[in-house]
Amino acid sequence: MATVEQAESMTETVAEDGVRRRDFIHIAAVSWAGVGAAAVALPLLNQMGASADVRALASIEVDVAAIEPGQAIKTSWRKQPVFIRNLTPAEVADANKVAVGTLRDPQTLADRTKPGKENWLITMGVCTHLGCVPLGAAAGEVKGEFGGYFCPCHGSHYDTAGRIRKGPAPLNLQVPEFAFISDTVVKIG
Amino acid sequence: MSFPWANEYKPQHPVMQWVDERLPLPRFVYNAIGGGYPVPRNLNYFWNFGVLSGVALMIQIITGIILAMHYYASIDGAFNSVEHIMRDVNGGWFIRYAHMNGASFFFIVVYIHIFRGLFYGSYKAPREMVWLLGVVIFLLMMATGFMGYVLPWGQMSYWGAQVITGFFSAIPVVGEPLRQWLLGGYAPDQATLNRFFSLHYLLPFVILGTIILHVWALHIPGSSNPTGVSVKAESDTVPFHPYYTAKDGFGLGLFLLAFVAVTFFSPNMLGHPDNYIPANPLSTPAHIVPEWYYLPFYAILKAFTVDFGIPFTGIVIIPAKLMGVLAMFGSILLLFFLPWLDTSPVRSGHYRPLFRKFFLFGLIPSVLALGYCGMMPAEQPYVMISQIAAAYYFAHFLIILPIVSRIEKTLPLPNSITEAVTGKPLETAAA
Numbered sequence: 001m002a003t004v005e006q007a008e009s010m011t012e013t014v015a016e017d018g019v020r021r022r023d024f025i026h027i028a029a030v031s032w033a034g035v036g037a038a039a040v041a042l043p044l045l046n047q048m049g050a051s052a053d054v055r056a057l058a059s060i061e062v063d064v065a066a067i068e069p070g071q072a073i074k075t076s077w078r079k080q081p082v083f084i085r086n087l088t089p090a091e092v093a094d095a096n097k098v099a100v101g102t103l104r105d106p107q108t109l110a111d112r113t114k115p116g117k118e119n120w121l122i123t124m125g126v127c128t129h130l131g132c133v134p135l136g137a138a139a140g141e142v143k144g145e146f147g148g149y150f151c152p153c154h155g156s157h158y159d160t161a162g163r164i165r166k167g168p169a170p171l172n173l174q175v176p177e178f179a180f181i182s183d184t185v186v187k188i189g
Numbered sequence: 190m191s192f193p194w195a196n197e198y199k200p201q202h203p204v205m206q207w208v209d210e211r212l213p214l215p216r217f218v219y220n221a222i223g224g225g226y227p228v229p230r231n232l233n234y235f236w237n238f239g240v241l242s243g244v245a246l247m248i249q250i251i252t253g254i255i256l257a258m259h260y261y262a263s264i265d266g267a268f269n270s271v272e273h274i275m276r277d278v279n280g281g282w283f284i285r286y287a288h289m290n291g292a293s294f295f296f297i298v299v300y301i302h303i304f305r306g307l308f309y310g311s312y313k314a315p316r317e318m319v320w321l322l323g324v325v326i327f328l329l330m331m332a333t334g335f336m337g338y339v340l341p342w343g344q345m346s347y348w349g350a351q352v353i354t355g356f357f358s359a360i361p362v363v364g365e366p367l368r369q370w371l372l373g374g375y376a377p378d379q380a381t382l383n384r385f386f387s388l389h390y391l392l393p394f395v396i397l398g399t400i401i402l403h404v405w406a407l408h409i410p411g412s413s414n415p416t417g418v419s420v421k422a423e424s425d426t427v428p429f430h431p432y433y434t435a436k437d438g439f440g441l442g443l444f445l446l447a448f449v450a451v452t453f454f455s456p457n458m459l460g461h462p463d464n465y466i467p468a469n470p471l472s473t474p475a476h477i478v479p480e481w482y483y484l485p486f487y488a489i490l491k492a493f494t495v496d497f498g499i500p501f502t503g504i505v506i507i508p509a510k511l512m513g514v515l516a517m518f519g520s521i522l523l524l525f526f527l528p529w530l531d532t533s534p535v536r537s538g539h540y541r542p543l544f545r546k547f548f549l550f551g552l553i554p555s556v557l558a559l560g561y562c563g564m565m566p567a568e569q570p571y572v573m574i575s576q577i578a579a580a581y582y583f584a585h586f587l588i589i590l591p592i593v594s595r596i597e598k599t600l601p602l603p604n605s606i607t608e609a610v611t612g613k614p615l616e617t618a619a620a
Contacts, residue, residue, distance in 0.1 A: 047258075
């Protein structure tokens with residue numbers, strides 16, 4: 001066993017460039033400790049992500065047969081409101097009249113709906129500004145200057161395609177991934 | 190603190206100098222667990238277990254805080270939330286198993302730490318305060334561990350809460366009201382679970398504070414060593430860093446290896462299967478057993494089966510139930526008096542042949558026997574064995590130690606730590 005006195009009398013072999021063997025051992029040990037710390041930190045951080053039971057709620061099916069043109073329903077998907085709106089022919093025409101180039105977030109109504117189902121506007125009911133729920137889905141609510149949705153919190157106006165037209169919100173109302181699995185049933189997610 | 194030859198903290202970097210002048214926290218750490226703390230050069234691996242206990246507590250606190258992010262303290266939701274952690278939370282099984290087995294490993298290293306102290310006379314002057322704070326930490330750990338075990342609200346959780354709070358009902362006059370006050374009702378219920386969750390979250394931080402005091406008290410006289418001979422000169426010590434950081438780091442590696450081996454390969458080995466049955470207030474498990482680390486004390490509790498009174502009169506002075514409870518608490522509180530029960534001037538069991546025999550062949554077997562009887566049902570021969578072992582346990586501290594301290598002829602002590610290590614006498618003065 002090396003004692004303190006021996007350690008003091010030991011002359012260290014230093015290479016010409018001044019690097020000792022011990023320097024390598026230090027770096028290797030600290031690096032390996034870092035790898036270990038990272039390996040421990042990963043599961044400790046990962047546990048905060050969405051758990052399996054939350055992820056399992058990733059899709060819903062909605063029967064839209066009862067929604068007349070001009071009406072909309074609110075439903076909930078991933079604990080967030082979703083607006084499903086049956087546009088009247090006038091509203092579809094309104095949306096298609098707009099020159100796309102003039103929009104803040106340029107998209108056509110066709111980009112935001114399914115072919116042959118242009119009257120079904122399905123968007124998240126979450127204002128892209130700060131996440132409030134805009135008005136306009138339920139009967140009697142204010143629909144804003146462009147006849148779509150209006151978010152009163154900070155004054156964002158959305159048109160009949162759910163596109164941002166006026167106010168602070170940067171983007172159009174998000175369209176979730178959805179598909180018609182029959183003529184009247186929509187699967188969201 | 191400690192010795193005049195301790196290295197002084199000299200910050201090189203201007204930023205560190207700036208910090209040191211305003212808040213000398215790095216200096217404090219350097220003097221506590223860095224190059225500024227001189228430690229006897231001859232410590233053996235038994236001296237690793239203090240640091241290991243601290244690491245085990247940190248593992249418990251980190252995993253515990255994470256578990257609390259996913260747990261619901263409700264009698265309807267608690268059991269299911271534990272299953273939710275096990276099945277749905279990302280890596281939740283790992284966090285919970287680490288916390289479960291971390292508790293066991295915490296007690297393993299603390300028990301080794303305590304027996305190290307008992308054998309090497311670490312409780313003797315001038316370190317009595319270190320020992321007293323250590324016993325406080327041990328009591329807090331037992332309270333914390335018990336409350337944590339109640340939280341999953343399984344059968345053992347529920348009936349453990351019922352039995353442990355039942356201890357307090359043995360106290361004359363105020364017992365039953367006290368028990369109902371502790372439970373917040375007539376039996377363990379929502380109020381009990383809520384308060385245990387609150388306290389189980391709080392107490393580890395109280396333990397942490399007490400550990401800081403424990404280490405502070407240790408650093409006034411400095412660490413003891415296997416010879417029990419006090420440090421006399423600079424050649425008796427080495428700086429804590431790098432010498433003992435390296436040695437403790439090696440020990441920590443082995444500890445973690447054992448810990449993950451159990452956590453990954455046999456996570457329920459130390460648990461009781463009945464705790465995977467949701468709590469049922471209308472049906473008691475066949476035998477209620479505490480976790481393994483409480484078994485010796487549980488055996489002492491069960492060893493008292495006869496009422497203590499005046500013979501042939503039927504007058505009972507102390508009923509068996511109260512006697513068992515008093516003995517169980519007494520067996521731990523006894524440790525507070527140890528520094529004054531053992532009056533031998535020699536610290537280390539290494540130089541006390543008679544003490545060593547009683548310690549190795551008396552105390553340790555009696556505690557192990559108590560632990561074994563604790564998990565067995567209350568029938569013969571286990572009751573008899575636990576009575577004999579409990580009697581020896583108390584006799585060891587109250588009778589044997591005081592007598593041995595007086596009559597024992599101790600072996601000659603080395604003149605210094607340096608001499609014990611190198612065989613060469615300490616060079617005094619012109620060292």
